[in-house]
Amino acid sequence: MEFNLLSEIAAYCKREKKDMAQAMVDFEMRNKNVSRQQVYDGLKQILLVMEDSVEQGLTQMVITPSGMLNNWAKKVYNSPIETLGPSLKKAVARAIAVGEVNACMGKIAAAPTAGSAGIMPAVLVTMMEEHKIDRQRILDGLLVSSAIGLVFAKNSSFAGSETGCMGETGSAAAMAAGTIVYLLGGNEEQILEAVGFALKASMGLVCDPVGGLVEEPCTTRNAVGVANAFVSAQMALAGIKSLIPADEVIFATKEVGDLMSPRLKESGQGGLANTKTGREIQKKVFKSVE
C-alpha cells in the first residue's frame, strides 16, 4: 500500500469512507504487518514524550550550555501582556519550552525533526486545553500529521541541509495545521488547504543556525510555526482555498530547496549565522563550551 500524494490519501478516504487518521492506520497495519493496538501504543508513547517535554520546559530551569536560551518559555507563559489572549501566548510558550528542553539535551519526540519538535506538542496540548479534545482523538490527530509528513518526506525533504528550515519548521507547521483542521471537524479537502497555506508561508525559509546550534533562531521559529498552523487552519476551516493544491506546493518546496544556496542550508555559514553578532556569538559559545 502506497501513499505518494495527499490527493491520493484524500481519494482513499472517499473510496473507503474513512477519515485520514484511519487511512493512516490502514497504511501502517498493512505495510508493517502490525495490529491497530500496536500502532496506537506507539502513538501513545510519542504523545507522552511530547507532553513531558512541554511540561519540563515550563517548570524546570532550562539554560542551554551556550547560554543563548534562558528560561524563555516561562517568561512568555507568565507574561502579563497578551497580544491575542491567553491561548496564543500559552501555545507560543509551549513551543519554546520544547525547543529549550531539546537544546538542553532533554528528551523529545522528533516531529518531524528535533529542530522542529516544538510545533506539534504545542498545538496538541493547546487543542486539548482549549477545545477539550480527548486523548484518543489527539492520537488520531497525530495520525493525520504523520500522513502529511509522509507525503512531504516522499516528495521533498525534512533535512535542513536540503530544504532549509522550510523542510523542518515549515513541514511541522503544515502537519500541525492539517491536524488542527481534522480535530475541529474539517474534511480532507480542508486539511489539504491548511497544508497548502502553512507551506506557502514557509516557502524559502533558510536554515541559518547561529554557531550551528539548534537554538537561535530555531526555537523562536517553532513558536512562529505554531501561529502559522493556527492561522492556516483558521483559513481552511472558513472555506478559503489555497488555489495551488497542497501536493503542488510540496513539489515547489523541493524545487526551492534545490535552488537555495548550500550556505543557507544548515551550514552555519549564511544568514543569521553570518551576521556580525551571529559570528561573535559563535566565537564566544565555542570558547565557553570547551
Place this chain on the structure above:
Amino acid sequence: MSDQPSLFDILGPIMIGPSSSHTAGASRIGYIARQLLREQPVKAVITLYNSFAKTHKGHGTDRAIIGGILGYGPDDARIRHSFEEAQKEGLKWEFKFVGDFLKFHSNTARIKLWGKGGEAVEIVGASLGGGRIKIQEIEGFAVDFNAQTHTLVIIADDVPGSIQHISGAIAEEGVNIANMFVSRIETKANMVIELDQALSDKTIAKIQSLAWVKFVRPVEPMLEGSSRYEK
C-alpha cells in the same frame, strides 16, 4: 515487510536532543560498537570527521557516542551525563578530530573499543539524519548495514564452503536470512547477515566454534521507526 516508511519514521525518534543526526544517530553508532565488542569496554578512541568534528560540542555528539558505548539508547537521559558515568564505570576515552575528509559522509565517526577481557573492535559509521545510521566499516572490511533488523557480523578465513556452513547453522534454527553481504581482504572474509529474528546463543556459539571463524557478533535492531514494533 514493506519498504514503505513507517509513520514512526515521521513521528519520532523519541530521543535526547538536540539533533537527530548529531546526537541520536551518534549514540547509535556508539551503541553498535558496544554490541560488537560484546563485553564491558575499558578504553575507547573515537575519531570524528567533517561536520561531526566541527560541531560536536554544541550538539553533545561526544556525550552521545560515549553514552552509546555505555549501552544507552538514543532516548536514555543518562546521555547528558555520560562522561561522568563512563568515569564511574572505568572507561577511558579519547577523541580525535578530522575536519575535512571528503571520502566520508559529513557525519562520520570511527570508534575503536578495547574490552575488559581483551577483546577489541573498530568500526566506522555515518549518521544520515533523522537518527538513521549506516555502518560502513568493521575491522577494516567495507560493510553497509543499518541495524534496523537483527544482524550477525562474522569474520572468518575465506575457506570454500564457509558460507554454506554458516547459513546451514542458521537454517537449522529455523531463522530466515533476509540479506547477506560478503566482503574480502586477502584470505579473510567478512559476512554481514540480516535476519528476520534473533539467533539463539547456542547457534551463535556453534558458528563461533567453527575452526575458521574468528569473530561472531549479533547486533540487535534499533527500536525506532519501522523496527519499533520488534519490542
